[in-house]
Amino acid sequence: MKRFISILQFMTRIPINIDTGFDEEFHKTITYFPLVGLVLGVLIYIIGLVSGIFFDSFITSIIVTLTLVILTGGLHIDGLGDTFDAIYSYRDKERMLEIMKDSRLGTNSVLAIMFLILLKIGFIYSIINNNLLWTVIFMPVVARLGVIVMMYKTVTPRENGMGNLFIGKASTSMFTIAILYTIILIIGISKLIFLASTFKVIMLISTIIILFIFNNLFKKHIYKKIDGVTGDILGCTIELGELIYLFCIYLLLI
Numbered sequence: 001m002k003r004f005i006s007i008l009q010f011m012t013r014i015p016i017n018i019d020t021g022f023d024e025e026f027h028k029t030i031t032y033f034p035l036v037g038l039v040l041g042v043l044i045y046i047i048g049l050v051s052g053i054f055f056d057s058f059i060t061s062i063i064v065t066l067t068l069v070i071l072t073g074g075l076h077i078d079g080l081g082d083t084f085d086a087i088y089s090y091r092d093k094e095r096m097l098e099i100m101k102d103s104r105l106g107t108n109s110v111l112a113i114m115f116l117i118l119l120k121i122g123f124i125y126s127i128i129n130n131n132l133l134w135t136v137i138f139m140p141v142v143a144r145l146g147v148i149v150m151m152y153k154t155v156t157p158r159e160n161g162m163g164n165l166f167i168g169k170a171s172t173s174m175f176t177i178a179i180l181y182t183i184i185l186i187i188g189i190s191k192l193i194f195l196a197s198t199f200k201v202i203m204l205i206s207t208i209i210i211l212f213i214f215n216n217l218f219k220k221h222i223y224k225k226i227d228g229v230t231g232d233i234l235g236c237t238i239e240l241g242e243l244i245y246l247f248c249i250y251l252l253l254i
Contacts, residue, residue, distance in 0.1 A: 004032045011036050011144075013073040014043075027169035030151060034182045037140035044068050045137045048128070061125035064136060065117060068242075079235020080116060081109030086232070093226050097157060100232050116239060123246035130254050134194045135204065138186055142207050143241030145182045148175055149215040150237050155228045163231025182208065203252040207245050214244055 006020040007029035023029075047067045051060040069077060085106040086099040099106075127135060151170035156163060186204050190196040196204075215237060222233055 003029045004035060007032050008036050008039060011075070012040065012071055014039070014071060027166055028174070030148060030166055030170050031174045031177050033144040033148060034141045034178055034185070037142070037144035038137070038185060040068060040071055040140040041137035043071060044140075045134060048133050048136065052128070052133070057128040058121075058125050060128055061121045064124050065120045068140065076235035076238045077113055077116070079232040080239040081105060081113050082232040083236035084108040084112035087222065087225050093157070096226055097230070100230060116243060119243055120246060123243075123250050126250055126254060127246070132249065132253060134190075135249050135253070137189065138204060138207075139242050139245045141182060141185065142211060142245045143238045145178055145208065146211040146215050146241040147234055147237045148178060149212060150219055150229050150234055154219065156230060157226050157228040158230055161231050163229065163234050166234065167229050167231075179208070200253060203248075206252065207248040210248055211241050211244055215241070 002020045003023065003026075005016060005018055006023060006026065008014060009016055009018075009020070010029075011033075044064050044067050048060055048064045051063045055063070082100045082102075085102070085108045086096040088108050089096060089099055089106075091099070124136060127133060148170050151166045151168065152172075152175055154168050156167045158164065183205055187201055190201050190204060218237065218240070219229070222229060
């Protein structure tokens with residue numbers, strides 16, 4: 001429980017006034033990444049329900065998207081922007097790593113963030129109109145499971161960085177446990193609470209497979225650019241993972 005609270009404090013801006021102390025094996029919190037996603041997913045679902053009472057589907061989709069940004073403090077979106085500024089600057093490896101450290105926003109960053117948010121709003125709007133708001137619960141869950149791909153048997157090109165806490169630290173057992181309980185959560189919540197059909201449950205689980213394939217391809221692409229993974233890449237992967245999940249729901253269930 002202490003490690004779960006620690007990683008929840010680390011990955012979100014949810015106010016939890018509990019001192020968990022220093023953990024020499026903080027990397028073991030990787031196992032709880034999907035659970036952090038579940039907390040976020042439940043919160044944005046509740047916000048979506050409440051918002052739907054007062055606003056139409058379009059405004060509600062904006063509020064749901066904004067809520068997730070606020071809950072994460074924009075941490076992952078910052079990683080998305082830095083990644084697109086650096087990786088698609090077409091400079092050498094060292095210059096790309098320098099660009100990632102630069103706090104200023106470039107054209108690639110602005111465009112990536114803008115289109116990501118617009119696409120999220122559009123997909124969530126369509127999901128709401130098809131009475132599938134409950135599926136957004138699993139969006140942060142699946143994305144945070146998928147990012148473990150970037151921590152499994154990987155290296156970092158930087159000596160120092162926040163991402164170094166996790167990069168290359170995910171063991172096979174951590175990965176396996178996270179996959180198993182994520183599938184159990186999807187089946188349990190969708191079947192028992194929302195009475196989803198078996199077909200919908202299978203489609204939800206299939207999003208994990210699709211995301212794993214994408215993240216493996218993305219990892220190879222990043223390795224060709226900078227020979228490793230950084231903290232910004234992890235944040236970018238989470239944001240792209242959420243978008244891909246929504247895209248899959250749109251294609252498979254709508």
